[in-house]
Amino acid sequence: xxxxxxxxxxxxxxxxxxxxxxxxxxxxxxxxxxxxxxxxxxxxxxxxxxxxxxxxxxxxxxxxxxxxxxxxxxxxxxxxxxxxxxxxxxxxxxxxxxxxxxxxxxxxxxxxxxxxxxxxxxxxxxxxxxxxxxxxxxxxxxxxxxxxxxxxxxxxxxxxxxxxxxxxxxxxxxxxxxxxxxxxxxxxxxxxxxxxxxxxxxxxxxxxxxxxxxxxxxxxxxxxxxxxxxxxxxxxxxxxxxxxxxxxxxxxxxxxxxxxxxxxxxxxxxxxxxxxxxxxxxxxxxxxxxxxxxxxxxxxxxxxxxxxxxxxxxxxxxxxxxxxxxxxxxxxxxxxxxxxxxxxxxxxxxxxxxxxxxxxxxxxxxxxxxxxxxxxxx
Amino acid sequence: xxxxxxxxxxxxxxxxxxxxxxxxxxxxxxxxxxxxxxxxxxxxxxxxxxxxxxxxxxxxxxxxxxxxxxxxxxxxxxxxxxxxxxxxxxxxxxxxxxxxxxxxxxxxxxxxxxxxxxxxxxxxxxxxxxxxxxxxxxxxxxxxxxxxxxxxxxxxxxxxxxxxxxxxxxxxxxxxxxxxxxxxxxxxxxxxxxxxxxxxxxxxxxxxxxxxxxxxxxxxxxxxxxxxxxxxxxxxxxxxxxxxxxxxxxxxxxxxxxxxxxxxxxxxxxxxxxxxxxxxxxxxxxxxxxxxxxxxxxxxxxxxxxxxxxxxxxxxxxxxxxxxxxxxxxxxxxxxxxxxxxxxxxxxxxxxxxxxxxxxxxxxxxxxxxxxxxxxxx
Numbered sequence: 001x002x003x004x005x006x007x008x009x010x011x012x013x014x015x016x017x018x019x020x021x022x023x024x025x026x027x028x029x030x031x032x033x034x035x036x037x038x039x040x041x042x043x044x045x046x047x048x049x050x051x052x053x054x055x056x057x058x059x060x061x062x063x064x065x066x067x068x069x070x071x072x073x074x075x076x077x078x079x080x081x082x083x084x085x086x087x088x089x090x091x092x093x094x095x096x097x098x099x100x101x102x103x104x105x106x107x108x109x110x111x112x113x114x115x116x117x118x119x120x121x122x123x124x125x126x127x128x129x130x131x132x133x134x135x136x137x138x139x140x141x142x143x144x145x146x147x148x149x150x151x152x153x154x155x156x157x158x159x160x161x162x163x164x165x166x167x168x169x170x171x172x173x174x175x176x177x178x179x180x181x182x183x184x185x186x187x188x189x190x191x192x193x194x195x196x197x198x199x200x201x202x203x204x205x206x207x208x209x210x211x212x213x214x215x216x217x218x219x220x221x222x223x224x225x226x227x228x229x230x231x232x233x234x235x236x237x238x239x240x241x242x243x244x245x246x247x248x249x250x251x252x253x254x255x256x257x258x259x260x261x262x263x264x265x266x267x268x269x270x271x272x273x274x275x276x277x278x279x280x281x282x283x284x285x286x287x288x289x290x291x292x293x294x295x296x297x298x299x300x301x302x303x304x305x306x307x308x309x310x311x312x313x314x315x316x317x318x319x320x321x322x323x324x325x326x327x328x329x330x331x332x333x334x335x336x337x338x339x340x341x342x343x344x345x346x347x348x349x350x351x352x353x354x355x356x357x358x359x360x361x362x363x364x365x366x367x368x369x370x371x372x373x374x375x376x377x378x
Numbered sequence: 379x380x381x382x383x384x385x386x387x388x389x390x391x392x393x394x395x396x397x398x399x400x401x402x403x404x405x406x407x408x409x410x411x412x413x414x415x416x417x418x419x420x421x422x423x424x425x426x427x428x429x430x431x432x433x434x435x436x437x438x439x440x441x442x443x444x445x446x447x448x449x450x451x452x453x454x455x456x457x458x459x460x461x462x463x464x465x466x467x468x469x470x471x472x473x474x475x476x477x478x479x480x481x482x483x484x485x486x487x488x489x490x491x492x493x494x495x496x497x498x499x500x501x502x503x504x505x506x507x508x509x510x511x512x513x514x515x516x517x518x519x520x521x522x523x524x525x526x527x528x529x530x531x532x533x534x535x536x537x538x539x540x541x542x543x544x545x546x547x548x549x550x551x552x553x554x555x556x557x558x559x560x561x562x563x564x565x566x567x568x569x570x571x572x573x574x575x576x577x578x579x580x581x582x583x584x585x586x587x588x589x590x591x592x593x594x595x596x597x598x599x600x601x602x603x604x605x606x607x608x609x610x611x612x613x614x615x616x617x618x619x620x621x622x623x624x625x626x627x628x629x630x631x632x633x634x635x636x637x638x639x640x641x642x643x644x645x646x647x648x649x650x651x652x653x654x655x656x657x658x659x660x661x662x663x664x665x666x667x668x669x670x671x672x673x674x675x676x677x678x679x680x681x682x683x684x685x686x687x688x689x690x691x692x693x694x695x696x697x698x699x700x701x702x703x704x705x706x707x708x709x710x711x712x713x714x715x716x717x718x719x720x721x722x723x724x725x726x727x728x729x730x731x732x733x734x735x736x737x738x739x740x741x742x743x744x745x746x747x748x749x750x751x752x753x754x755x756x
Binding site for chain 2: 001002003004005006007008009010011019023024025026027028031033035036037097098099103122123124125126127128130131132133134135136144243245246247250278307308309310311326327
């Protein structure tokens with residue numbers, strides 16, 4: 001079906017350029033258009049893994065928390081400890097509800113001493129944050145500022161951004177960022193992005209300059225083989241970057257989603273106290289319960305499958321349901337069909353042979369740990 | 379662009395039937411596909427206003443609040459007083475944040491003494507409700523149940539539903555509902571829906587029965603001229619039904635949105651106390667400030683305009699910005715171009731001539747009160 005765009009579904013400052021450059025497929029993410037593919041996915045994958053790709057990810061909205069209680073509030077909101085986050089540094093910071101369920105997995109950025117962004121995945125963290133701030137009478141302003149990320153990803157991504165903004169960007173470390181104005185275009189330049197190929201996210205802080213920024217990068221990228229692209233399913237599954245709301249269901253906790261190492265619980269007995277945050281008690285109880293599922297890799301037999309339209313039940317060899325296949329792709333890197341499945345204990349152990357029905361046929365699927373490393377099993 | 383559906387964007391139990399019946403355009407609403415149009419909008423409008431239409435509105439998700447504190451929590455969440463809401467009755471109940479901003483405008487249903495649904499517009503009320511419940515230690519369970527609304531709207535909508543379920547449905551009053559199981563299909567049958575043409579919303583409480591329900595209605599509707607359709611922009615603007623997130627911006631309060639009469643503030647001086655709810659103090663202060671905008675009608679000169687892709691600035695005759703055009707349609711009923719605009723004081727008074735730029739040309743636009751009644755001005 002054709003996606004209808006209107007006042008309720010925002011476009012970004014880059015949408016027209018992305019469409020003009022060849023994007024023909026889209027999703028909606030944070031009430032905003034996310035161009036997700038051209039008609040040539042193989043060329044997109046090659047550009048991302050061999051050269052560089054430009055992505056309109058303006059749909060990654062920012063929730064800005066500013067004011068005297070901003071640091072105290074963001075520390076309470078995030079399961080990862082942000083008490084020592086310096087200005088100029090970003091940190092991947094899962095957020096949970098009071099029952100330990102993952103509600104988003106943003107990148108938290110400290111812009112100033114008392115100004116933070118949560119650069120969010122697809123759920124209304126603005127509402128969540130305002131609810132907690134309002135109920136707790138935190139002295140903060142919580143807003144969605146005029147900020148629009150544009151990503152340059154790929155092995156030559158740094159060269160593209162350096163050609164556009166200057167060689168100084170090469171000095172920016174991973175998950176570090178710098179404020180910079182280039183030719184009147186105000187930016188926060190951050191080394192980050194939703195691929196395993198390296199690159200930058202350029203947070204444009206004036207939506208009227210979107211096409212100027214796009215054109216600058218497009219021109220600078222030409223010698224490096226820059227192509228239009230988008231968050232790429234095969235690459236992100238090969239590299240295992242979590243897709244919140246895709247890989248996870250509404251009950252998933254961070255441990256189940258494979259991002260438990262980004263949750264700061266002190267030591268598990270609570271002898272070394274961590275920070276206080278929403279969901280902490282529930283997460284300790286979940287860890288103690290032995291009922292947690294786990295997101296693991298599945299290597300699925302057979303021909304390249306059709307795109308997964310909805311999660312599929314995974315079964316044991318005797319036909320009992322043991323979990324759900326949440327993502328599936330044909331991997332160019334491994335020449336195999338890779339899936340991500342949320343499985344009950346003990347089925348998530350590596351090397352277990354399971355079954356999944358795809359395109360009306362049963363296939364064999366073998367569990368493996370994440371990230372995928374198929375060389376280990378051959 | 380083509381809408382990509384996958385595990386992160388849910389389909390509904392009716393999506394396949396809706397597509398097979400001719401839906402070619404879609405939006406995403408509450409992370410769920412909303413089929414929004416066929417290739418023949420004129421026929422859709424005729425069916426809705428002269429016969430009956432069937433709409434896949436499974437994207438209207440339910441937030442279920444159940445438990446000992448459920449009634450106390452929903453009363454605190456909603457700006458409309460729900461203290462006397464009986465079982466079996468629905469009530470349109472705007473929700474605000476602590477600053478009086480509208481965060482959703484759901485229909486609240488009391489299913490049992492201590493079980494409620496908020497049948498929501500497009501924002502994550504599930505997160506908002508869980509945040510407030512968790513921070514306030516309310517003894518409730520907040521969930522998104524397996525419930526999928528399917529709407530039958532239009533002057534013959536009652537006949538269609540009566541033919542499918544029995545003549546007893548004719549006895550259901552406006553915003554009243556009845557639980558009913560038809561041939562194994564469990565339903566909550568409610569006389570409601572997002573049109574001014576009358577009809578029902580059938581809340582299917584078992585997603586596996588979606589195609590069975592669709593087929594039942596489709597067959598029953600054939601003699602009455604039932605056609606596939608969707609929430610219809612010309613009709614809902616003619617009838618003035620608010621589109622949350624479309625007609626409103628993130629700062630809009632219920633008074634500005636034209637739904638202030640559904641906010642229970644007691645008397646405005648606070649002498650007669652209403653119920654306590656989130657945003658009450660802020661709404662009283664907003665009403666006292668004299669700065670509130672107002673959503674009003676605009677009658678726009680000229681040829682039928684192209685669909686509005688993004689809000690457009692409305693200007694006074696001397697060119698100063700006075701507000702924003704948020705919705706626009708060609709009205710078959712009035713033979714005129716009708717807009718909804720959020721205007722600053724005093725520009726929202728009826729009969730003021732303003733300007734708006736559409737398709738690169740300035741047009742004259744005249745304010746009018748809502749709902750539209752163009753006979754009054756001729």
